[in-house]
Amino acid sequence: MxxxxxxxxxxxxxxxxxxxxxxxxxxxxxxxxxxxxxxxxxxxxxxxxxxxxxxxxxxxxxxxxxxxxxxxxxxxxxxxxxxxxxxxxxxxxAQWSILSNITAGIIMFFSFPYKIGDRIKIQDKDFPTEAEIIDIKAFHTILVTEEGEKISFPNNLFLQKSIVILEEV
Structure with a gap:
């Protein structure tokens, strides 16, 4: 050959x-x-x-x-x-959950009205939450309440919940 x-x-x-x-x-x-x-x-x-x-x-x-x-x-x-x-x-x-959080993370990058340091209120009838955004990651956003509790909030829920900006940075 x-x-x-x-x-x-x-x-x-x-x-x-x-x-x-x-x-x-x-x-x-x-x-x-x-x-x-x-x-x-x-x-x-x-x-x-x-x-x-x-x-x-x-x-x-x-x-x-x-x-x-x-x-x-x-x-x-x-x-x-x-x-x-x-x-x-x-x-x-949990592939759908992972993909939905990654997709939400990308959407949040380009059109998310909140940024690190903002104080927000998540309008949830069962668990309303007031907290400060300290980090936004690929799958979840890290929040800290006034009591010092760290909350890991899935990005796909940020796109589904009504959120009020209490204080912008």
Whole structure:
């Protein structure tokens, strides 16, 4: 069997171009998130979390494009990937909760009217809560009450509950 590199020039060139384009898209996405974070005074930890999620999405998209360039049967790859994700979802049993909290965390980054340091009141008929936001993470927001209690509040509930800003920073 004779191996000739010239048979793969087209795939190599398209792969290099795809990697360069992916790097450019990643750079532009990071600049947009950094600009938005600076304008809206978002915390660096939240900005870094959003950048990490966007990077993962870019890697998946451009990795799939490279697989297509090299003629890999993406149907089989996707079937394997979805099987693995389904197994992980069943194993963790709370996949929907995790995904809803991650999605809520991303939504909160771009359109959340509250920021770290704000005093808020969560309008909940069973457990109304007044507290200060001390951190906003990927899955939950950390609150501290006047009594010093730390509360971990799931991000998806922040989008479902009515919240009053008592004191803005």
């Amino acid at each position: 004779n191996f000739d590199l010239s048979d793969y020039y087209k795939q190599i060139i398209f792969s290099v171009l795809t990697i360069l384009l992916g790097t450019l898209v990643k750079f532009i996405a990071q600049k947009i998130v950094n600009s938005f974070s600076h304008i809206s005074h978002k915390a660096d930890k939240r900005k870094n979390m959003i950048i990490k999620y966007i990077d993962i999405l870019i890697y998946i998209i451009f990795g799939t494009i490279i697989l297509l360039i090299w003629g890999v049967d993406t149907g089989r790859v996707m079937t394997s990937l979805t099987s693995i994700l389904a197994f992980i979802g069943v194993a963790l049993f």
